[in-house]
Amino acid sequence: MAKVTIKTDKDVYQGTEEEAYESIRAIDTARRDVVLGHEIGAGAACVKCGDACPGFDLHFWRKICKNCKCGPADHKISDPTNHETIRKIGRLFDDDRAARYNRKKVTIATQPSVTDPSATTLENGGGEGEKTNTTFDWIPQGATETIVSRYMEMIPKEAQPISGTHGAHIRNKQLHEQLPSHDQAPEFCDNLSQIEADKLKNFVQEYKDNALGVGQIQEVRPNEAPILVQQVTDQMTDLMIEPPAEEQGLSAEHPGAPDKVEGSIQVNPQAPKLHITDNGTSGVSTPVPSSLPVNDQNESDAIELGSPAPKWACSKCGEGMKGGDVAVFAERAGTNKCWHPACFRCHTCDELLVDLIYFWKDDNVFCGRHYADQIRPRCAACDELIFAKEYTQAEDQNWHLKHFCCWECDTPLGGKRYVARDAHPYCLDCYQNTFAKTCSSCSKKIQADGQRLSHGDSHWHATNECFKCSGCQQSLIGKQFLPKSGYIFCSVTCKKKVLP
Missing domain, CATH: 2.10.110.10 (Cysteine Rich Protein)
Structure with a gap:
């Protein structure tokens, strides 16, 4: 067989025609590890439209499907390797403040109530049934297996990220909606100027330093403030080894709860607080025994030996919490605030905060999207934050000048007549043809x-x-x-x- 030479954009291959093309195929296969944004989820079925949508086809800058105009989160886009999720979280926590974040699917033993909501739970007075193994796409990291199982019991069934269930799909949808990639890096935005890109980078660094955090689940304990870990090394295990209940001074009959809890349940304004320095990191660098002040710089916030037990209530619903209850704590909020697992929600959209990732502002927790919306205007067309000096306001929404276009044909509408329908602008021709x-x-x-x-x-x-x-x-x-x-x-x- 004759020798041939084949040239591509970057490489030259010599040999028989079969050998040359086999080399190209091998390299093309290897290059598939880097997936273009428009290839992710291509052809995925739409959950909303069903057969009416032939499959997901990403619009270049609107970030919606060109076929049905639903968002990526409304399509069954799979990420079996968890690669895109890892990249998204990695962009958020890529500095010295490491995240308490588990990146792998984990199988743990759970109570029957996790997979069967009709079963009785420890929380509602039922006994401990025979445990079953359940695989989750995500679990809170750094907690014991028992606490993780109880956490999952306390969030709505439809939100439990059990692999292959509707809950796992809801989690993927929330990751997309609550943590938009285009709020994280310029390369996910539509042709930003250098000035706009620099402003976005500064904005990202600002929220990383002063707002971003990951909730931590712990038991509420009288006489103790929660120990909130600020930095987690790569060697940290996904689940902590849980010592026997007797070694923790707890009752084996009620795993995770003290033998006796007394007193009324209210928020104690004197409960210890976490000192936050100007650079956004805590003044407490290591865990301390519960008998010592949490913050040496403010002894009035310390728990004194022999003092009454701190009294806790959920920061959202106000209901009391007793010792042994599983609660979510947020480092940014200080150690005197906690939430029921089902109450750790965005203050704006009231959705559960996906993977416990929160943004702290004005004494409330927000998802990434609604935190950013309070700082910068967001374009109604491309969904990106606006950093340009000039932009358009129309139909009670904000728009990049270049993105105020017909919803159907993308014709620019600046200075032109248009008709609005369902908050979307249409040029006269498209409105005429469509409606x-x-x-x-x-x-x-x-x-x-x-x-x-x-x-x-x-x-x-x-x-x-x-x-x-x-x-x-x-x-x-x-x-x-x-x-x-x-x-x-x-x-x-x-x-x-x-x-x-």
Whole structure:
């Protein structure tokens, strides 16, 4: 077989034709490790539209499907290697403040109530049933297996990220909606200028330093403030080894709960707080025994030996929490605040915070999207934050100047007439083709900027020639009329002439 030389954009291959093309195929396969953004999820079915959508086809800058105009989160986009999730989380926590974040699927023993909501739980007074192994796409890291299982019991069933279930799909959707990639790095945005890119980078660094955190689940314990880990090394295990209950001073009959808890349940304003320095990191660098002050710089916040037990309540619902209850703590909020697992939600959208990732602002926790929306305007077309000096405001929304376009054909609408429908702007031609009504009299389309008269499912041009009596042909504009069987009449007499 003759030798051939094949040139590509970057490489030259020599040898037999079969050998040369085999080399190209091998390298192309290796290069598939780097997946283009528009290839991720291509062809995935739409959960909302079903068969009406032929498959996910990403619009270049709108970040929606070109076929059905639903978002990526509404399509069954799979990430079996968890690669995209790891990249997204890695961009958030790529500095010295490491995340308490588990990146791998984990199988743990859970109570029957986790997979069967009708089963009784320890929380509602039921006994401990036979445990089953359950695989989760994500679990809170650094907690014991028992606490993780109880945490999963306490969040809604539909939100439990059990592999292969609707809960796992909901988690993937929340990762996309709550933590947009284009809020994290310029390369995910549509052609930013260097000034805009620099502003985005500064914005990202600002929220990393002062707002971003990962909730930690622990048991509420009288006489103790939670120990909130600030930095986690790569050697940290996914689950802590849980010592026997007796070694923890706990009752083996109620795993994770103290033998006795007394007192009313209210928030104690004197509970210890975590000192936050100007650079956003805590002044407490190592865990301390519960008998020592949490913050040496503020002894008034310390728990004193012999003092009454701190009294806890959920920071969202206000309901009391007793010793042994599983709670979510947020380092940014200090050590005197906690939440029920089902209450750790964004203050704006009230959705559970995906993977316990929160942004702290004005004494509330937010998802990444709604934290950013309080700082910068967001373009209604491309969903990106706006860092340009000038932008458009229309239909009670904000738009990049270049993105104020027809929802159907992407024609720029700056300075042009348009029609808004469902908060989306349309050029007159697209509105005419998509939504224009047909006149019941002349059977022609009624122009988008034209006047029309409607009654039920019937429509007419608002002219004397079209809106007229079907019997005597006189104009009915501004007059009473009698509709019947698709006709309109000025009187019963005319009706009887046409419809005897």
